Amino acid sequence: NAGVTQTPKFQVLKTGQSMTLQCAQDMNHNSMYWYRQDPGMGLRLIYYSASEGTTDKGEVPNGYNVSRLNKREFSLRLESAAPSQTSVYFCASSPGDFYEQYFGPGTRLTVT
Amino acid sequence: AQSVTQLDSHVSVSEGTPVLLRCNYSSSYSPSLFWYVQHPNKGLQLLLKYTSAATLVKGINGFEAEFKKSETSFHLTKPSAHMSDAAEYFCVVRSYSGGGADGLTFGKGTHLIIQP
Numbered sequence: 001n002a003g004v005t006q007t008p009k010f011q012v013l014k015t016g017q018s019m020t021l022q023c024a025q026d027m028n029h030n031s032m033y034w035y036r037q038d039p040g041m042g043l044r045l046i047y048y049s050a051s052e053g054t055t056d057k058g059e060v061p062n063g064y065n066v067s068r069l070n071k072r073e074f075s076l077r078l079e080s081a082a083p084s085q086t087s088v089y090f091c092a093s094s095p096g097d098f099y100e101q102y103f104g105p106g107t108r109l110t111v112t
Numbered sequence: 113a114q115s116v117t118q119l120d121s122h123v124s125v126s127e128g129t130p131v132l133l134r135c136n137y138s139s140s141y142s143p144s145l146f147w148y149v150q151h152p153n154k155g156l157q158l159l160l161k162y163t164s165a166a167t168l169v170k171g172i173n174g175f176e177a178e179f180k181k182s183e184t185s186f187h188l189t190k191p192s193a194h195m196s197d198a199a200e201y202f203c204v205v206r207s208y209s210g211g212g213a214d215g216l217t218f219g220k221g222t223h224l225i226i227q228p
Contacts, residue, residue: 042202042218043156090155100146101216103156
């Protein structure tokens, strides 16, 4: 099993450009999550999907949109990138509430 | 709402000596608590979890943590540090608010340095 995979690993964007971060899991988990990690801030939840077909905002959703394409895949879209979105983005999945989350390797995004 | 405070941003110990990483939490409901480790330029790996069973929880790589409700603490310990333990450690809380899932709340992290 690959676990949680993310593409791309690295990306550089110019301000105003758009892009989609891809995430997939092969563990048949119901719940999936997107976090961002900034120095000294820990991880902060952007959006989550408790099950296929549902998505909800987390702590820092502004500037992002998500799509739960099917049970395996959960994508994060930046419609108009800003330098404040420079961060490392992690996708995670979980069997459901109160279970641990399994993390992907991360995408390092720089917006200039 | 829940929150997590990791009391030390950096901890430095010598190889072979004990490790203590401190974590306090607040939660309106019975929490689930986790410790994750992140090695440089890697994703996060679960070390251990507490979900209202035994209060002393054993994890991977010799780590353990004790849930103390009266102190609202969940400190991480290891009897003898190894060079490979050098990493960032995150204390994480999740509590059920009745309004549905909302992910995990992370502490800001403790950077563990192992001196040879």
